[in-house]
Amino acid sequence: MPSRFGLSGWSSSGDGSVGDGRRNAGIDLLRGLSILLVVLHHIGLRIRLRQTELIDFLPLKLLNALNFNGYEAVFIFFVISGFLITSNALRRSGSLANIDLRAFYARRFSRIAPCLLLLVAVLSALHLLGVQDYVIERQGQSLPRAIVAALGFHLNWYEGMTGYLPGGWDVLWSLSIEEVFYLGFPIVCLLTRRTWVLAPMLITLAISLPWTRAALADNDIWQEKAYLPGMAAIATGVLGALLAQRWKTVPRGVASALGVAGATGLYLVMFEGKLLWQTMHNGYMLLLTASALCLVLASYWAPAGRAPWRGLGWLRSWGRLSYEIYLTHMFVVTAIVRLYKAMGSDLAHGYLWYLPALPLCWLLGKAVERYISVPAEQRLRARMLPMPVASAVPA
Structure with a gap:
């Protein structure tokens, strides 16, 4: 079963819109749930809800589900990322065979780079100032090497070889997986040229998840953060985008059935993870990614104005801010936990x-x-992307 301790991970997911260019409330809701679970996980590693007086009022399974599904949430987001980025590429290019390499990389760079560079700069300054909880002091690790790993998208590998970095750095492991995937993805699309060639490759990668994780069992950190398992989840989302392009709409009953199947699978993973591990071992991660894909497709195909998630705007707002919250939430978590300990607070009231x-x-x-x-992304895209022909013509 995936380790529940010392892990983190998030990544970006493009502009949040689906193939028609509009934001999808259901997908934003799923993103919001995922980032909320990551934040609860990182607080829960330090202040566990099951050790507070909430245990007298709420089921243990619920408290554990809130605190210990951060890793699973990252894989949900990998699926969402694959779906959104591929959907937007299809919307702009018509097919993956026509993908514009320059524009694709420009959009990824403008979305990822500003916050990433700022985070690395702040973390480096805190290390140099000797601020507690931010100093890289594990044997075999150093600040220059951590910077190279973060900006070179192999921080996951660096941690696998040397151990966990401080929490502010550790969150970048999933970004390493995602961006390495997207560096190669458009090139593979242009080389294969045909969906019938690309799809079997994606299917093979997607269903390899249980075996690639099992093969890494001798290194717990690398098993959590290796490239192939995360890329398998992203590939699952890419396949979903290809399905959505093939079938723009489906009968309402199909969308509802997918929603029920996805919600059931996600419930089992979150609340019955120990039982699933005993029966399925790493196969339960495949259930997780399949369930996430069902929910994404159900949201995509849901009839407009009839979605069941109306009234959950606060959680959707978490989804819209998922990248920014993910990169920065450890500053809040670290400060809150430090204050909690300094005040000698009673664990019973830790919640x-x-x-x-x-x-x-x-x-x-x-x-x-x-x-x-947003300002940095807009400026970078204005410089790096060609002006649309219609707007370039004088009135």
Whole structure:
């Protein structure tokens, strides 16, 4: 069963829109649930809900589900990322065989680079200042090497070989997997040229997840953070985007059935993970990615205005800010836990520290989005992407 301790991970998912260019409320909701589970996981590693007085009122399974599904949430997001980025590429190019390499890489760079460079700069400064919880001090690790690993998209490998980095750095492991996938993905699309050639490759990668994880069992960190298992989840999302392009609409009953199947599978993974591990071992990760894909497709094909997630705007807002919250939430978590310990708070009331932590994570993510990621992305795209022909013609 995947390790529940010392792990983290998130990544970006493009602009959040689907093939028609509009945001999808259901997918944003799933993203919001995923990033919320990651934040709860990182708080829960330090202040466990099952050790607070909530255990007297709430089921143990629920408390464990809230605290220990961060790793699974990352794989849900990998599926979403594959679906969204491929859907947008299909919308712009018509087919993956016509994908514009320059534009694809420009969009990825403008989305990823500003926040990533800022995060690495801040973490480096905190290390040099000797701030507790931010100093890289494990034997065999160094600040220059961590910077190279983060910007060279192999921080996951670096941790697998040397051990966990401080939490602020550790979150970048999933970004390494995602960006290496997207560096090669458009090139593979142009080389294969045909969906019937590309699809079997994606299917093989997607269903390899249980075996690639099992093959890495001798190294717990690398098993969690290796490239192939994460890429298998991304490939699952890419396949979903190809299905969505092939069938723009489906009968309402099909979308509903997919939603029920996906929700059931996700419930089993979150609440019955121990039982699934005993019966399926690494196969339960395949159930996770399949369930995530069912929910993504159900959201894509859901009739407009009749979605069951209406009224959950706060969680959808977490989804829209998922990249920014993911990169920055450890600053809040570290500060909250440090304050909790400094005040000698009673563990029974530890759940109360979640109350300021969650809105602060959202506020910090919102500030980063408003003042850094969106303005920087807009400026970079204006410089790196060609002006649309229609807007280039004088009135």
